[in-house]
Structure formats: structure tokens, C-alpha cells
Amino acid sequence: MVHRCDILVIGGGALGLASAHYLKASHPKLDILLIDRMPGAGQGNTAKSAAMIRNTFSSQTNLALTDSTIDFFIEVERSGFPLGLELMGYLWLMTEGQAKANNAAIAQMRNHQIPLRLLDGDDLRAVPQLRTSFSADDPEAAVMGLEGITLGLFGPKCGAIEPDRLVQYYEQRFLAAGGRVRYGAAVASLLLEPSGGAVGLPGEPLVWQDKRITGAKLADGSAIMAQTVVLCTGTWANQLLDPLGVDCHMKPKTRQLFSIPASEGSLAQLLHTRGFNDLQVVPFLILPRSGIYVKPVARERHFWIGCSDGLGRAYALEDDPQAEEGFFNYSLSPVLSAYLPQFAGQRPDRMWAGQYAYSTIDRNPFVFAEAGALVATGDSGSGIMKADAIGRMVAALYDYEILGEKAADHVELFNGRTLPVDCLSLTNRSVQPERFVI
Amino acid sequence: MVHRCDILVIGGGALGLASAHYLKASHPKLDILLIDRMPGAGQGNTAKSAAMIRNTFSSQTNLALTDSTIDFFIEVERSGFPLGLELMGYLWLMTEGQAKANNAAIAQMRNHQIPLRLLDGDDLRAVPQLRTSFSADDPEAAVMGLEGITLGLFGPKCGAIEPDRLVQYYEQRFLAAGGRVRYGAAVASLLLEPSGGAVGLPGEPLVWQDKRITGAKLADGSAIMAQTVVLCTGTWANQLLDPLGVDCHMKPKTRQLFSIPASEGSLAQLLHTRGFNDLQVVPFLILPRSGIYVKPVARERHFWIGCSDGLGRAYALEDDPQAEEGFFNYSLSPVLSAYLPQFAGQRPDRMWAGQYAYSTIDRNPFVFAEAGALVATGDSGSGIMKADAIGRMVAALYDYEILGEKAADHVELFNGRTLPVDCLSLTNRSVQPERFVI
Structure with a gap:
């Protein structure tokens, strides 16, 4: 069986639904169909995410993508649609070496007017029991290579969001505008066909034929043909693109989260640390070793622990x-308990894993047109915090690359910032290197 | 069983043997072992290559890598070691659009003093039966999108080499200097261990441990431990590096070759075209559609046909x-026979396929240090024509990155040119974009 539509968006995660929404908003008359293999929206890796968002980037590209997305989330909540947005702030805890290495990046962020606060050892006493120094003969600290903390960098316009609310937001608007969704529809392969039509020879499309992506074959044997296919398939992008010889510069990697109860005692005390935000919650803490982080989840009275x-x-x-x-026990817990002793002996009551779509070149997503299709992937765990910007970029790239409106060479993001519409492509990539890395 | 060596080079193709040779030449006292899963040197994709070499690149990086390698090959033959070097030249056949698109690249190549000759329609009559125009109502040309040829670009310092001779050259010198080789040794996985030694916890190396690549586990269950591991595993690099979370920015792709007999008639006449080179052989021809090429193999009285x-x-x-x-029948033959009618109806008497290690970012190899190991891959079908330069670069990178000789920040190539030693790494990549692409 063959279905048809004008635009087929594959992937109902944050990027797919934001893209579908903005495509439909600019082209209300087009028949746009979004499909996903899961039974509902945002049930792939979006659901498994730590769902943290931040605007603290030294690269102007990263800043534009995230800051505009966060501004948009704030506006959506203001308009009466709760997204579970909690701006409890990020607190990076840095060793002397890290503080020094990030000096230039911090200056750059200040130049970009990103709100930041630098905290010294005294200020950091606000975080209960946080160990900021280790004695020289501490054997555990020595074997783990742990060093004291000399600087805290606090970013207040950072925090968490509920991913299911976010995808519901875009899905509701997309549906209200007449967009169609179909869940439980797994794509087996993309269709690549001669642009000029088949000539009836074996093995088409042949080398000398121009080719375009014309649709998708589903796992149930049916097909969906579309004028334009949009791939927002995250970690599954290679499975669909490699067979066509298209590289999207992404590799999948598993990331785990461990949930620790904090309803009483010293962990509850840590959770409800005051002084950092109006929520009276401890900020999202990033430890100075192995990117181990501690997310406060106040509504659940838990912490989520993860690492990069x-x-x-x-x-x-x-x-x-x-x-x-x-x-958790051998890689995360020893470091965590060394810096925050209230975690010693604590074990997760829940744990899960999802996959990051790693852009291994510069940790920025790839958004590009190829063979008549659009691809957005490689968000490396920042898909949610860049979702609104990427959705707008996909819609703008549709106008620019597919409709050929060469004047539309910039995308306007929510807060009025603009970026070159193809700045996340491979061929015209213009991504400032990110210097704030810890 | 555990074997030990100072440097373990994995991969006995052109890059691996050149690297082993130059490492041994700079460090004669080190115990260097090269292993390969094939029963002898150069029997992987090196053996299946079209083995063409050229110096016609607009990028100075590409030019330095190839030109110095070709100069070295010439010198090796002059010294009495035959490499099967045949500089019959490359002749790119371009449509008007291609000629225009490559204008700037041609100017750049001239600036770099690359010997070049531009041929017009009259000159191109030297190639027997070559069709340089199609009538507007030629239905086959129309359906294949074929256009006439308005420009020929001839590069005389281009040609072919015999890959088995090349690997023998490096292998003989490596062995003569006391290097060791072991063939039939397939690597199952790389060993990643805590740099500071194991502490006896499950799952080491743990997140907080610094890690390095310390050797390889072979398919037969034995292990080889080395101070330094050098990966020249071409298309197999991902299999070894992905499990460690190291990206080498390479994707493998199959390329096919078809051998057509040319011992008599019009094909023999084409093969022995005079006027382009001292060999009195037709140049390597690149057709203006789909990168279809025609390699003259005079000693075999055959043409090899392939395409990118x-x-x-x-x-x-x-x-x-x-x-x-x-x-061959449907993708290559129709285009080939349209431009060179003497190929009409010809069928290959031999055909084979190998794989390219595709660097999908900029078509240049990746040569970098990671976790105490060195990696050279992603040569995208130019491994042979860059082999000598890459071998020297691997040896220089060993001094720079592994021994920490920070003064050795440039590699000296054969003809005295130098390149930054890490210019093919990801972090300090400085590769000029290649503009000569057809």
C-alpha cells in the first residue's frame, strides 16, 4: 500500500515535532505527516534524557540556538502552557586547572551578556557538605585523581524541562493546524529514485541518473511517498542514511541516569538548598571529574545522577x-561521595539509559539538505535545549533549499536573533568552536 | 599468551608498512612489530585498488602529501627498486559547466606550479573516437544527461603504480632494519586500561580513571602488549575504535573495478595512443559523468573501468x-560507450571490488593521537598516492605526541616540504578545502 503526503517528517522526538510544527506554520496548506515507530510522541531518547537546558556557551552559534530556545520556553509557559520549566541554575564546580582553562571562555560568555556568577570557596559553603579540598594524604582522592574546588560558575538561566510536555506542546499545535501524525510506524528504509523517473533498467537508480529521496518504506511493507522527506531520527539516522551513502556525521552513545531518593535527612537538606534560585532548590551540580552531574528533581524528591x-x-x-x-557503584558513586559525602552508601531506586546522537566533529547538530531531503541530527544531548531553534531552522531550510528561495538565507530564531540557514550543514558549516567544556 | 613489543603497528597495507618503516628508521632500537590479518603484506584493500596516483590538487595539503609521495616513488625507482611506476598522465574530460566550475581550481594548481596542459576540442582528437559532442536529438545522451566535452585537463605527473611492489619496498626496508612482521594475525579488539594501573574493581577502566590503549587482543585469544599502538587498519578502523568511543571520521564504501581486454582492434588502438607520454599509452581518462574512469594497463593489454x-x-x-x-552493464557501459564507442558491447573478463576508507569531512586522511595510540585512516582511495607522506607523518607524530618532543611540530616530507605534524588531526586540523573535484 502506498500513502502520499507533501512533507513526511520521520521521528516524533523533540526535533521532529518542533520541525513539523514550524513547517506547518509556514505552509499551512501542505499535507504534512509525522511518523514515529514508538506508540506516541517523544518516547524514544527524548523521554530518557536528563532534559537539562542551559545557555552557557562560549560559541555564538550554541548561544543563539539555546538562548532563543530557552526564551521561547519561558514565553510558552507565560502563555499558559506548562512545560515543567525549572530554572534552578547550573553550578559548575571547577578545580584550579579547570578554572584557568575556562578563563577565556568565561570572558567570552560575559561578552555575550550571558548572566553568570562566579563563586569562591566561601560562597560554595552554601552547598551543604560540599568538599572543596582534599588533604594531600587522602588515599581515595589520590587514586581517583580528585582535586579541590576553587571556583563555582553559576548560570541562572539554566535548568530543566519536562520533555513530554515539550513534545505535547509542538504536537498539539501541529495537529491543531491540520498536521497529521502516525505512531507505531517504523521506517525500514528510505526510497531513493531517479529524479527524472525510472527508465526500466535493472538496478535503478543507476550511477548516471540524478537521484532523490522520494519517501520511506515502512517495516509493515507499505510505503509513504512525499515531495520532501525530513529526517529527525536522532541516533537512528545512520541506519537510514548509510545505505544511501549519505553521512550525517553522527555516532550514537549510551548515557545512563540513576535516581537517588532524597526525601529525608542530609540529601533532602541538599535538595532544598536555598539562595541560588526562587525555587529554593540546589542548582544542577557538575562535579570537576568525568563530567559527573547531580540533577535535583524536587517534585520527585530525588536526585538524578549521570555523567558524560x-x-x-x-x-x-x-x-x-x-x-x-x-x-553507578564503581564509576559514579566514589567521585560523587568524595565531593558530596551525603551520597555515600546511597543506591539508586531507579535507573535507565538512553542514547546521545553524538556530533563528533564539533558537538553541534547537523541540519542540511541532501538528495531533496532534509536531515536534522547529531544534537549530542542538546536536542531539547536547541529544539525550538532547530525546528525553525528546518522550516527555513525547507524554503531555502527545497523551494529554492535564495533570499531566505537566514533563519530568524525566537528572540529575533538570526543565523545563516545552512550554518549547521557540512558544506557551509560555520560553527564557532565551543570553548566552555568541562 | 601475551607478547610484548615497543610499538605495535596494526595493518600491513600501504599506510601501515610506510609507517612501520619510518618509525623504525627514526628509532632503530625500538622493537617494532607489524601485524595484519591477511597472509601477507598489502593483501587487503591495497591489493584491490586502482592504484592511481596524481598530484593535481588545488589544496596545498593534498598537493604536499601527493607530490612528495610521487617524487619519492620516482626516486625509489631511480635507485633501482622497480615500483611499476607508469606516469602516463591523467586526462580529465570536462563539460563546459565543469570547466567553468574548475576555473579557480585550475588557476590555483597553476599557482602551485603543478605541471598541467589544457586541451581544447581539436587537441582531444588525439584520443581515438572520443566523442566530444552529442546532437541535441540524441535520445541516449539526453536520458543520461550527457553533455559534450569542451576542455581536457592533462596532468603529466600522474599515473599508476603497482601496490604490491610498493608494500614490498617498505616491508623489505623495515625487515632489513630489524622490524618484525606477523601475518595471519587478526585483531579482535584493542585493550584500554587505566594509565595508573588497575585497582581491582569490577568494570575497569572506570570513568574516573585515566586510560590508554595498551595493546591488542587477537582473534586467537592471545594478546600483544605495546608501549604504543599504531592503527593503520583502513576500513576496519571503526570496528576497533568505536568500542572505545573513539571516532576516526571514516566510513567504508565499496568500489568496483572491471577489466576489459584490449589486445586488438580499436581498443588496442586506444590503449596505444601516442602523444601524451613517453610510454606511448593513452592517459588515464576521467569522463565527465559520474566520475567514470578508464585506466590503461598496457602490460596486461587491458583497460580497467571504475567510477566514484x-x-x-x-x-x-x-x-x-x-x-x-x-x-558495469547498466551504470558504467552506457556512459563509457557514449563517449568512447569502441567500448560498446565489451564485457569485462575479470572484475573485483575493494573498499575505500572515506573521510567524509574533507576527503583527507585522519592522522592523530588518542589515548596513547596513533591512528592513520580515512584516505578515501588516496592511501597509495599519499603513503610515503603519511608514513613520515605517523613517525613524526610519534615523536611529537608520544615522546612529547614539542619542538618536532612539523613533519618533513620527501621533497623538503613541511606540514604541521598534527594538520590531519581533528583538533588541530588545517586542511585546505579541495576545489578540484570532478
Whole structure:
């Protein structure tokens, strides 16, 4: 069976739904269909995300993408649609070496007018029990290479959002405008066909034929043909694009989250730390070792613990990645308890894993046109915090690359900032290197 | 069983053997072991290559890598070691649009003093039966989108080499200097271990441990431990690096070659075209559609036909890729016979396929240090023509990154040119974009 539509958006995560919404908003008469293999919106890696958002980037590209997205989230909540937005702030805890290495990045962020506060050792006493120094003969600190904390960098316009609310927001608007969604529809492959039509030879499209992506074949054997296909398939992008010889510069990597109860005692006290925000909640804490972080989830009275593990964590696509309790016990807990002793002996009551779509070139997404299709992926765990900007960029790229409106060479983001519409493509990539990395 | 060596070079193709040779030449006292899973040197994709070499690049990086390598090959032959070097020249056949698009690149190549000759329609009559125009009502040309040829670009310092001779050259010198080789040794995985030694916890190396690549586990269960591991594994690099979370920015793609007999008649006449080179052989011809090329193999009295197929040819690792006769019949033959009618109806008497290690960012190799190891891959089909330069670069990068000789920040190539030693790394990549693409 063959279905037809004008635009087929594959992937109902944050990027897919934001893209579908903005495409429909600019082209209300087009028949736009969004499909996803899960039974509902945002149930892939979007649902498994730590769902943290921040605007603290030294790169102007990153800043524009995230700051405009956060401004948009604030506006959506103001308009009466709750997104679970909690701007409790991010607090990076840095060793002397890290503080020095990030000096230039901090100056750059200040230049960009990003609100920031620098905290010294005295200020950091506001975080209960936080250890900011280790004695020279502390054997555990020595073996783990832990150093004292000399600087805290606090970003107030940072925090958390509820991903399911976010995808519901875009989905409701998309549906209200007449967009169509179909869940439980898994794509088996993309269709690549001769642009000029088939000539009846075996093996088409042949080398000398111009080619375009004309639709998708589903796992149930049916097909959906579209004027334009938009791929927002996150970590699954390679599975669909590699067979066509299109590289989207993304590798999937599993990231785990561990949830620790904090309803009483010293962990509850830490959770309800005052002085950083109106929520009277401890900020999102980033420890100075291995990117280990502590997310306060006040409504659940829990902390979520995770880390950005680099070397040693495989790039590999997994449909159903699992968290490993041993990873918490041996990799995260020792560092966590060294800096925040109230976590000593605590074990997760819930854990899960999702996958990051890693843009391994510059940690920025790829948004580009290829063979008549649009691709947005490689958001490396910042898909939610860039979702609104990327959605607008996909819609603008449709006008620019697919409709050929060459005057539309910039995308206007929510707060009036603009970016070159193809600045996240491979060919015209213009992404400032991100210097704030910890 | 555990073997030990100072440097373990994995991969006995052109890049691996050149690297092993230059490492041994600079560090004669080190115990250097090269291993490969094939039963001898250069039997992987090196053996399946079209083995063409050229210095016609607009990018200075590409020019330095290839020109110095070709100069070195010339010098090796002069010294009495035959490499099967045949500089019959490359002749690019361009449509008006291609000639225009390559105008700036041609000017750049002239600036770099690359020997070049531009040929017009009259000059091109030197190539027997070459069709340089199609009548407007030629239905086949129309359906294939074929256009006339208005410009020929001839590069005389371009040609072919015999890859088995090349690897033998480096292997003999490496062995003579006391290097060791072991063939038939397939690597199952790389060993990643805590730099400071294991502490006895499950799951090491843990997130908070610094890590380095310390050796390789072989398919037979044995292990080889090394101070430094050098990966020259071409298309197999991802299999070894992805599990460690290291990206080498390479994707494998199959390329096919079809061999057509040319011992008599009009094909023999084409093969022995005079006027382009001292060999009195037709140059390597690149047709203006789909990168279809015609390699004269005079000693075999054959032509080898291939093409650079982009969109539609999957990125996928294949251990034993096969050529498809239908690909020749429907994708290559129609275009080939349209421009060179003497190929009409000809069928290959031999065909084979190998894989390119595609650097999808800028078509230049990646040569970098990571986790104490060195990696050279992603040569995108130019491994042979860059082999000598990359071998020297790997040896220089060993001094710079592994031994920490920060003064050795440039590599000296054969003809005295220098390049920044890390110019093919990801972090300090400085590769001029290549503008000569057809």
C-alpha cells in the first residue's frame, strides 16, 4: 500500500515535532505527516534524557540556538502552557586547572551578556557538605585523581524541562493546524529514485541518473511517498542514511541516569538548598571529574545522577540500552561521595539509559539538505535545549533549499536573533568552536 | 599468551608498512612489530585498488602529501627498486559547466606550479573516437544527461603504480632494519586500561580513571602488549575504535573495478595512443559523468573501468565485497560507450571490488593521537598516492605526541616540504578545502 503526503517528517522526538510544527506554520496548506515507530510522541531518547537546558556557551552559534530556545520556553509557559520549566541554575564546580582553562571562555560568555556568577570557596559553603579540598594524604582522592574546588560558575538561566510536555506542546499545535501524525510506524528504509523517473533498467537508480529521496518504506511493507522527506531520527539516522551513502556525521552513545531518593535527612537538606534560585532548590551540580552531574528533581524528591563518559564508552546503536548498576557503584558513586559525602552508601531506586546522537566533529547538530531531503541530527544531548531553534531552522531550510528561495538565507530564531540557514550543514558549516567544556 | 613489543603497528597495507618503516628508521632500537590479518603484506584493500596516483590538487595539503609521495616513488625507482611506476598522465574530460566550475581550481594548481596542459576540442582528437559532442536529438545522451566535452585537463605527473611492489619496498626496508612482521594475525579488539594501573574493581577502566590503549587482543585469544599502538587498519578502523568511543571520521564504501581486454582492434588502438607520454599509452581518462574512469594497463593489454559512485552507494563495511556485472552493464557501459564507442558491447573478463576508507569531512586522511595510540585512516582511495607522506607523518607524530618532543611540530616530507605534524588531526586540523573535484 502506498500513502502520499507533501512533507513526511520521520521521528516524533523533540526535533521532529518542533520541525513539523514550524513547517506547518509556514505552509499551512501542505499535507504534512509525522511518523514515529514508538506508540506516541517523544518516547524514544527524548523521554530518557536528563532534559537539562542551559545557555552557557562560549560559541555564538550554541548561544543563539539555546538562548532563543530557552526564551521561547519561558514565553510558552507565560502563555499558559506548562512545560515543567525549572530554572534552578547550573553550578559548575571547577578545580584550579579547570578554572584557568575556562578563563577565556568565561570572558567570552560575559561578552555575550550571558548572566553568570562566579563563586569562591566561601560562597560554595552554601552547598551543604560540599568538599572543596582534599588533604594531600587522602588515599581515595589520590587514586581517583580528585582535586579541590576553587571556583563555582553559576548560570541562572539554566535548568530543566519536562520533555513530554515539550513534545505535547509542538504536537498539539501541529495537529491543531491540520498536521497529521502516525505512531507505531517504523521506517525500514528510505526510497531513493531517479529524479527524472525510472527508465526500466535493472538496478535503478543507476550511477548516471540524478537521484532523490522520494519517501520511506515502512517495516509493515507499505510505503509513504512525499515531495520532501525530513529526517529527525536522532541516533537512528545512520541506519537510514548509510545505505544511501549519505553521512550525517553522527555516532550514537549510551548515557545512563540513576535516581537517588532524597526525601529525608542530609540529601533532602541538599535538595532544598536555598539562595541560588526562587525555587529554593540546589542548582544542577557538575562535579570537576568525568563530567559527573547531580540533577535535583524536587517534585520527585530525588536526585538524578549521570555523567558524560568519553573514552571507554562505545559508540554503538542500541535500541533498548540498559543502565548498569555497577557503573553507578564503581564509576559514579566514589567521585560523587568524595565531593558530596551525603551520597555515600546511597543506591539508586531507579535507573535507565538512553542514547546521545553524538556530533563528533564539533558537538553541534547537523541540519542540511541532501538528495531533496532534509536531515536534522547529531544534537549530542542538546536536542531539547536547541529544539525550538532547530525546528525553525528546518522550516527555513525547507524554503531555502527545497523551494529554492535564495533570499531566505537566514533563519530568524525566537528572540529575533538570526543565523545563516545552512550554518549547521557540512558544506557551509560555520560553527564557532565551543570553548566552555568541562 | 601475551607478547610484548615497543610499538605495535596494526595493518600491513600501504599506510601501515610506510609507517612501520619510518618509525623504525627514526628509532632503530625500538622493537617494532607489524601485524595484519591477511597472509601477507598489502593483501587487503591495497591489493584491490586502482592504484592511481596524481598530484593535481588545488589544496596545498593534498598537493604536499601527493607530490612528495610521487617524487619519492620516482626516486625509489631511480635507485633501482622497480615500483611499476607508469606516469602516463591523467586526462580529465570536462563539460563546459565543469570547466567553468574548475576555473579557480585550475588557476590555483597553476599557482602551485603543478605541471598541467589544457586541451581544447581539436587537441582531444588525439584520443581515438572520443566523442566530444552529442546532437541535441540524441535520445541516449539526453536520458543520461550527457553533455559534450569542451576542455581536457592533462596532468603529466600522474599515473599508476603497482601496490604490491610498493608494500614490498617498505616491508623489505623495515625487515632489513630489524622490524618484525606477523601475518595471519587478526585483531579482535584493542585493550584500554587505566594509565595508573588497575585497582581491582569490577568494570575497569572506570570513568574516573585515566586510560590508554595498551595493546591488542587477537582473534586467537592471545594478546600483544605495546608501549604504543599504531592503527593503520583502513576500513576496519571503526570496528576497533568505536568500542572505545573513539571516532576516526571514516566510513567504508565499496568500489568496483572491471577489466576489459584490449589486445586488438580499436581498443588496442586506444590503449596505444601516442602523444601524451613517453610510454606511448593513452592517459588515464576521467569522463565527465559520474566520475567514470578508464585506466590503461598496457602490460596486461587491458583497460580497467571504475567510477566514484556517491549517492546510492552504501557506506557499509564488507570484508569480501564483490563486483556486480550489472553495475558495469547498466551504470558504467552506457556512459563509457557514449563517449568512447569502441567500448560498446565489451564485457569485462575479470572484475573485483575493494573498499575505500572515506573521510567524509574533507576527503583527507585522519592522522592523530588518542589515548596513547596513533591512528592513520580515512584516505578515501588516496592511501597509495599519499603513503610515503603519511608514513613520515605517523613517525613524526610519534615523536611529537608520544615522546612529547614539542619542538618536532612539523613533519618533513620527501621533497623538503613541511606540514604541521598534527594538520590531519581533528583538533588541530588545517586542511585546505579541495576545489578540484570532478
